[in-house]
Amino acid sequence: MIPFEYRTPKNLKEVHATLKEFGTDAKLIAGGTALVIMMKQRLVRPSCLVSLRSVRGLNGIEVKDGGLSIGGLATHRAVESSSLVRRRLPMLAETYHHVATLRVRNMATVGGGLAHADPNQDPPPSLIALGASVKATSSTGSRMISLDEFFKDYYETVLNPDEIVTEVMVPKQAPNTGAAYIKFLPRTADDYATVSAAAVLTLDKSMKTIADVRIALGSVGVTPIRATEAEAVLRGQPLKTEAFAEAGEKAKQAVDPVSDFRGSAAYKTDMAAVFVRRALEKALADIRQQAKAKAAPKPAKKKAVKKGKKR
Amino acid sequence: MDVPKVAKSLPGVESVSKIDDTTYEGALTVRVGPIKLALQGKIILEEQNKSAWRAVLRAEAKDRMAAGAVNGKTLMNLKEISAGMTELLVETDVNILGKIGEFGQPIIRKKADAMLKEFVENIKKQLTGK
DSSP states (O other), X not given: OOOOEEEOOSSHHHHHHHHHHHGGGEEEESSOTXXXXXXXXXXOOXXXXXXXXXXXXXXXXXXXXXXXXEETTOBHHHHHHOHHHHHHOHHHHHHHHTSSOHHHHHHOBHXXXXXXXXXXXXXXXXXXXXXXXXXXXXXXEEEEEEGGGTEEETTEESOOTTOEEEEEEEOOOOTTEEEEEEEEOSSOTTSOOSXXXXXXXXXXXXXXXXXXXXXXXXXXXXXXEEOHHHHHHHXXXXXXHHHHHHHHHHHGGGOOOOOBTTBOHHHHHHHHHHHHHHHHHHHHHHHHHHHHHHHSOGGGHHHHHHHHXXX | OOHHHHHHTSTTEEEEEXXXXXXXXXXXXXXXXXXXXXXXXXXXXXXXXXXXXXXXXXXXXXXXXXXXXXXXXXXXXXXXXXXXXEEEEEEEEEEEEHHHHHHHHHXXXXXXXXXXXXXXXXXXXXXXXX
16 A cells, blocks of 8 residues: 555544645545545555544434434444434435445445445435435535535535535425335345435325425436436326336436446346336335324234334 | 647547657546546557548556556548538547456446547547637
């Protein structure tokens, strides 16, 4: 490995001062699960690594404005095992559970993962579908960026070099909302997905009309992709499962995969349609299960609590 | 054929200097997110046929830090379609070797496509004088 400086600032102010000192040659390191590999391959050669490990107070997970606030330095494992996340947004806990291996999840941070901006990652599609945004903090202040607009290109985000992802905010989901994230893994469980899809579906009070829907895909382009045209097929329409397949077909237009050992571009495009449909079906099943848990009579309280957790 | 001018039409090419009649030396920088490749190498004019409006360029470049190498061949052909119309055909065959190839196939391929597109646009601009 090529020699580099290693700094361990204790707070954000010191982090920004160090970043200023080394300029664009410095790289922030949190879990290091992506950066260290790139450094070993000599693809990235920073003159200085600014470790965020000693910075405190950025790894909390809490309820904020009815939604969830996740600290930028919370690990994937922390999100996956948080009782709060599992109770409020089980789909998000499940998404983080599906990232790589336990060893990676123990190290990788939520903010670091997003800043890395690999389109094959699991959390971005789920977070986009949930309508999440990130808080980027620089020495001059902070701004909220919708995840929809966060990813720019392969490994590129709209973050400025001096900005740090300090928080991920997932808004409160509307009533009658179900969510699902599924990934197609034809090889090994810890592999990147061939195609992944996340869907968040909201029904109106009658449970017969689709009030809102958000669909996002991973591994099928240079960034995670939101399939807005596929959403338009469903939004405001009466609930019909055939429409899910139609939305899947529409999602094909949004993707632009490359052929590799996980499948040809044409195959991945076809699979994108299939996985969007399945994600929508799973999200609908999620809504129905929640409704059933709610409607369950009192004596079945124990059961209802269990189902509530699974929601 | 003005090789330096053609080479500089490729985005990221920094300097091109002549070694002899058919060999040139150049540097190319490609940036993909945090990854920055600084490639240094040679461009060899393999074939030049003015009557057929055809030229073949071969490029061999290595990253300074030995993360990998890029070998490529480009064929350019101008074909007259009608009096006011000329077709420019650019065919490229690029091999990416070493770590960058192993790690970044999808990234590099997307990037290479984008670079080639820009290259053709630049050449078109030069030829039409616009």
